[in-house]
């Protein structure tokens with residue numbers, strides 16, 4: 001399948017194609033939030049509270065979105081976020097995502113809960129690979145994963161700290177998409193009426209490697225998806241502490257990123273404990289409902305640690321304009337979760353590549369229309385703040401061309 005065949009002109013088109021191809025239970029597992037989905041919806045709505053203020057008569061003919069992260073140049077200010085079930089959306093979906101990231105010149109983050117083993121992703125896809133880690137009650141099992149990631153050549157460790165308990169996702173139970181997976185009349189029917197997914201993904205696993213499993217789990221915890229105990233919550237610890245970060249810092253020699261920070265003090269603590277970067281994230285609105293959106297706290301986190309750490313932001317990004325707004329507020333790069341997952345669910349590697357191509361084009365166009373030549377030129381001066389909350393705290397008032405409603409009134 002070529003990129004053009006997908007007939008997708010934005011991320012929402014890819015979502016529509018994915019919706020038709022994968023079983024509804026799986027689609028909702030990927031697409032939805034938690035409880036009332038307030039966080040999920042706010043993650044999108046919050047971007048409307050930021051408006052652009054472009055400059056004109058600027059020669060932008062040589063503009064570039066090249067971005068340097070930890071001393072390495074990347075072609076776009078984007079990183080593919082870890083998403084545990086990519087390998088269920090498409091046969092070996094993690095390989096598809098990693099290859100698309102490599103071709104686009106950006107890093108790919110492999111999740112602890114992926115279906116394809118981290119060594120295979122490194123051998124068969126290559127590129128700049130990062131590994132996402134959950135802490136388990138038995139810390140030695142998590143440290144075993146860290147050592148495997150080190151041996152396989154992963155360049156950054158992304159420690160997720162906002163998942164000490166799984167989110168309350170009632171639709172998964174209703175749809176029969178729980179882990180351990182159990183076959184029911186409902187979910188078998190759901191699979192049967194999606195034959196492209198059934199034959200191209202599930203049957204392909206069944207006739208090759210058998211029922212998909214969490215390939216990165218240590219032997220002690222590894223099991224096929226239909227066998228227990230497999231619930232992620234049974235393997236994740238809710239007793240995480242800063243000592244865990246200290247221990248990881250000791251055994252991980254490369255870049256260390258803490259994912260799921262929403263508080264400036266936590267961000268400062270993470271950096272004090274050795275983190276090289278923080279990802280300001282609410283897990284795509286999938287864990288705690290009613291939580292702040294990352295973009296709402298990004299300015300204060302940039303203010304607190306922006307000079308001594310690399311700042312990522314994720315949750316709710318669907319457009320190049322969202323990326324540009326996050327960068328203008330001080331993020332060094334953004335992570336995208338569902339966007340490339342919709343792509344891979346819609347068309348495998350070609351779909352993921354299409355998602356990244358859409359972002360590249362949208363960012364390129366937005367930079368032109370804003371009058372910016374480099375990512376470094378993006379700053380709060382590019383934005384109008386409809387309310388004062390999103391405004392960077394350290395920015396002198398008169399440096400802003402923006403006037404928020406309170407200041408104006």
Ligand SMILES: Cc1cc2nc3c(=O)[nH]c(=O)nc-3n(C[C@H](O)[C@H](O)[C@H](O)COP(=O)(O)O)c2cc1C
Nearest residue numbers: 030081082083084111160283284315316336337338
């Ligand atoms: C289906 C799915 C699975 C995810 N699995 C993980 C995971 O295993 N580890 C993790 O740190 N984050 C996980 N996330 C969260 C993403 O890394 C990211 O924070 C989130 O998707 C960003 O929001 P967005 O989807 O709106 O871009 C997952 C997200 C989705 C949608």
